[in-house]
Amino acid sequence: MPNISVGEIKAGSKIIKDVITPLGGVLFGKGKIILPRDIEILQAFLIGQVEVEGAQGEDKTTESAKPAVKQQAAKAGALINESVLAKSNSPLHDEYEKMLVLIKQSYRAAAAASLPIFELRSQLDLLITHLKDYHVLKFAPRVLFDQEYNYHNAVLSALTSYRIAQWCGYPQKDWMQAAFAGLLHDVGNTKVDEALLQKPTPLSAPEIDEVRRHTTYGYQLLRNVTAINEGVRLAALQHHEKIDGSGYPLRLDGSQIHFYAKIVAVADIFHAMTLGKAYRKAQSPYLVLEQLQKESFGKLDPVIVQTFIQKTTDLYNGTRIRLSDGRHGEIIFTDRNNPTRPMVQVEGNIVNLINERELHIQEIIA
Template sequence: MASISILELKPGIKLSKDVHTSLGGLLLHKGTVLLPRDLDILRAFMVQYVEVDAGEADARNGSKPPVQKSLMNEKAPTEQVIPSKSSTFHDEYDKLLLLVKSANQSVIAADLPIYELRNQLEATIVHIKEYNPLMFTPRSMNEYDYIYHNAVLCALSSYLLSKWSGLQQKDWMQAAFAGLFHDIGNTKVDPAILFKPQPLSAAESEEMRRHTTYGYQILKNVTAINEGVRLTALQHHEKVDGSGYPLRLDGSKIHVYAKIVGITDIFHAMTLNRIYRKSQSPYLVLEQIHSEAFGKLDPALVQIFIQKATEFHNGTVVRLSNDQVGEVVFTDRNNPTRPMVSVAGEIVNLVQQRHLYIDEVISSN
């Protein structure tokens, strides 16, 4: 067995060892006979060397290449974006946001910079333990950058939800890609419609809905993403009862990535400031998503998202809708968005006091 650089690989070579991503996900199985598309995938995932039979390496390259230790678990190549020890989640988030903004603004005239996007997405996910959908607030935000923040946040939340829901590890990054690119079709929508602060006309609404088919068309020839990512761009507004668009599919025909992004997109769309609507309490949004689970969204995925996102320890400091600050002292699993909160020595039961709700989480243990 010998290590061979992907620069020397040719279609037809058989792998003698599984190939993994830098995050540990299985990329290609041992015994895979490489096709041209596989070579594109290896490059997209920044794989530098793979293991092949020494004899096959000789036959393909004319001479035996020097045996080298695989770099899969070694220091990443210098061209790969790796967070420094002083790098923070916010730092990597901001870098990804700028890259997404640049890619969206040029995608009509140029290819999507998929390698750079994946590289920076992985660098951000290295810090995923620092991210909670209910607590994270971007350092800078304006309404015109909403679509870029929504893309990045949907990528991160979709990565978590795919992990929480028990999908295989190989799906986690693809689900993140699905979140990152779900609204890429908006790049082909007239900005006058996209950023219009007033209600859209029927014709404008119809054009806005075309962003789903535009997105699939943009992604159909992009390498390093799977068909589920492309289908998410097309299907993320479909509903499990068949009432969505553009194809009115029922739940059995909607890809799982699209079901995941359908949830995270609603959550972030309602908790971010937009030109025509101010952000809402994430807890109220979760309650609305819960109601949508009856016929519109996948109920199992909704339950997982709500339970995991609200999984705080007692002592979490929150601000209520009446501006009072208190600590969570008990959470009922049947009502995870409405815990008991201690405010100035008195217990406020949000299940009973429905007029109150948690407006924001200030700090968590």
């Protein structure tokens, strides 16, 4: 059959058979013309061969590729989220991965060239079309490579910021700009020494100062970018400011912080704490929500935080969960005054997490 290895594909080649990921999703459809960035997407999905017009070769793609993906990912330092493998053929995951590749390329090029803002907008539009399938507490990337944490945080913060802008009743014209604010809030990290961003041990005072400069670097990089508004630029600058004036870089108080930055601050903290890293396990989303609630007293915008918590925990009764002690159960009632500590049924018994403070929901299964 007309196969060619991904390493030999040239931009402009035409795909003559759907490209299927080893996990079962359609990555690229028949008839697609390969663009330069598509080659990196194929590599990111660990696709070995593709059938293209005019190529000669033998089809060697088999079911054995599935365990091979896990082996290759492990060698590359990836954390594979087993709980989402069954859902990984969803269009949301497909567009998420394409957005991830594009933001990685864009961040890497940002210091030397202008951001491909219209291409970013196009892919963000495609991603947002599947927002109905995105649940903040349930969604997880298929594979999280150690070195790609910042890119995952960017894409997830974009989705969550869009949701928060909706939930808080901001005008529709602000929803996509809030998503851009989430997507680009950490673009200044491209000018920070990557070794500092990946350092597993505590930073020294000078190193902390350098990492904190990512906020001003980000504003500078976005200053002349078209198709985004000033709020997006200010979100890059202000997303670490606190409403009591204790944040950085300018120690602004709540009245001086743009509302995009207040939205992104919540999304960024949530995903920073719930994404796993090579040197730190992902934290329970429910414990992170409780931490956000504490931060809403003087640090984060209380209305945004409370809206975020109420909306994300608004799950239907019967939602299956895993508790911190490893037992599985299902939610049977959520007290709106204590949304992070619902009543769950476990092994035929009712567990009230309001009273069982040593327990918490570790993960939503389905």
